[in-house]
Amino acid sequence: MDMKVAKKLGLKERYALMTRDLAWDTTYQKMEDVFPQTTYEGIKIHDWDKWEDPFRLTMDAYWKYQAEKERKLYAILDGFNQNNGHLSVTDARYINVLKLFLGSTPPLELMAARGFSMMGRQMNGAGPRVACQMQAVDEYRHFQTQIHSISNYNKYYNGMDEFAHQQSRMWYLSDGKSFFDDAITAGPFEFMVAIGFAFEYVLTNILFVPFISGAAYNGDMAAMTVGFSAQSDEARHMTLGLECIKFMLEQDPDNLPIVQRWIDKWTWRGTRKLASVGMMMDYMLPKRIMSFKEAWEMYVEENGGALFKDLARYGITIPKCFSQTIEEKEHVSHQSWIGFYMKPQATPFHTWIPTPDEMDWLSEKYPNTFDQYYRPVLEFFDAQEKAGNRFNNQTAPMNCQVCVSTMKFNEPGDPMEMCFRESIYNGEKFHTCSDHCKEIFDNEPEKYSQTFISSHQVLQGNCEPDGTDTSAPDFKPGQDMLGYWKLDKRALGDFNGSEDQKNFAAWREQATKN
């Protein structure tokens, strides 16, 4: 019999056959109509075939690996839930980390899913398109497994029940929302730099590692398993972000200044977003992994520094904000925690004053700043609380027009002075929290003048519970913020005296004693 000998395909050739070779240049419709979004940002791509696939995973292999991971993950979640795993966490304060996480992370993973789907439709090249589609479907996995792992906690503790409603309404969640809204409303290449590179590559370790290690250190097997299970997905996402940067830079020298501006912008936007991760690490984890400062040094200064050294051959320089982030690493976690502590009636998680030995830990970890600037504030609050006068700031915060953080950061070089910047656009004044946010505003004022700042919107009557009659004669805006947020009163206030604190103690007693 005339048996043809199989041509042996290499991995690269085989993957090309399974992806790019499927594609063709359309002729019944013009390519620029099929892919209309990839020119308006000014990025020049001459040859999409030069894209190096950052990973080579066909769907059959993808389904095989992912199905194995899901089987294990859900078995562990079921066991954890059945056995009241929530009672095995270090102490009930830890659960507030999950509240912070649930409000801020799954909704952003969802935006990543939708955003990468758009990239998976809009990129002209078949290589990047497939890689983006795979990331999109992974991001569905991530927000869903995160919700599933925290769902059981919601049954027993307050403050998690309205995360879906609060994602677009809660004042402190608007920094993350503006971050992703910003990226998804940008063009496809900027999205890839913002999310694929700055977020997933430069900053992912300092986002992902503290939460997951924090879960592991504090006995939360559910969240820990979700995180470990997502690790191999994240490794793929990181390679995609880096490949995208290299691809743009290799395609045309004109791309360099555009890419550099995006790197500067998104590294800074990401840094601002990380302030709350810092306070989580330094204040909210009962058993700490390391300080935020140490994490910043390891993951951003060292690893990020090495990365930018590597990119220097393309002409990329270290992000402009880098030196400021190094100065701020000793301050932001304290400023954030104090900021949240002062607003006990406006968040679905509890705050508290660290115990004396926790303060000592902070002194040791922050020898340059804690005793000098932050311990006195915390000790003052503590004394006030003990005197029955727990601090409660009820005014609406002032927010940065770009990052939407509350204004709480210090002037560079002067920890005793708050930093404020302003710009005038169309005759209106806009406030920003830093030189870097001001620069972002000034580059694109038309975009950032749109930012939804809830402390402004509330005064205009745009933050009312559904069904409020804003034309009623006695209507006053902002009278029912808890209603607008659907914020359960039991979730408010200091951790001390909270229902969570009492229930956890009683249930642990019930589970461990006769």
Next chain:
Amino acid sequence: MAIDLRTVSITPLRQTFGHLARRMGADKPASRYIEATMDLQPVENYHYRPTWEPERDIFDTRRTAITMKDWYALKDPRQYYYGAWTLARGKMQEIAEGDFDLVDELGLAAAYPAAGKEEALKVFLPLRHVAWASNLNKAYVSSYSYGIAMSQAACYASMDQLGVAQYVSRLGLAFNDLDALAEAKTAWLEGAEWQELRRYVEDLMVEKDWYEVLVAQDFALEGLLYPLIYERFNDKLNAAYSPVFSMLTRFQREWFGETTKWMDSVLKTTAADNADNKARLAEWIRHWRERAVVALKPVATLAFGAEADAVMEEVVQNLNARAAKAGIAL
């Protein structure tokens, strides 16, 4: 006798999240599908307008002419969230792997009669490009549709079609035939039999209304193509030669049978929501069905020769019956 194991029982404060309790009308435990899907997409307080479409919000109901009182009524009867979907596909790929291994082990491809092989490959192999187009068009639906119920189902279906394109490519490789894949690509780009079909999928790549893309791609085109090729053409090959092609396209047949349940349920719910939807769906289905028939006729002729018209007529009748069952009078 029942075995009564005991665990420490603590009374929960609530059974589920607030948005799900309101949706279900009671505070009761929600399924993982419901938890992973309902009311999760942002609907308000967007910060910026898309630079790529400044007249719309990031998520905007006006990206289709279809209207819904509740976009989450478009539930997936398979209840596919990521975990359920990937477990189902994991199982299907395991079976497909077994089929490909068996064909290889027993030398079934090599033993397949040359005439039959040629007849089969010229029909099957260009379909990898059709699946690729389907992947792209479904990615469009996933990107711009409203609500997670629709966006996730379209995302999974889009990845499924990438899988189909790859399984068809592997089918070509199973017959040791890189040349056949190259010939099939040339046929797809230039062969007269394939041009109407290529025009059809390319036209969908510039269609703006995502729901119309869904109707045209998933219901009209795949609703005719899959039964025509992966069922009828396989039957014909099985009778004339051996069931090798049926084995190597099992994934596609199972996928279509399963996905049809989702598609029909979504159409039914949409049509039932209001009379305008019903009329619009009927108009879209009529329009794209006629175009799909034109696009598939030459392929049917390639596959069935003189029988082509009769087979086409039958699959069109089946499609009409599906529409009727979804409450859409054509």
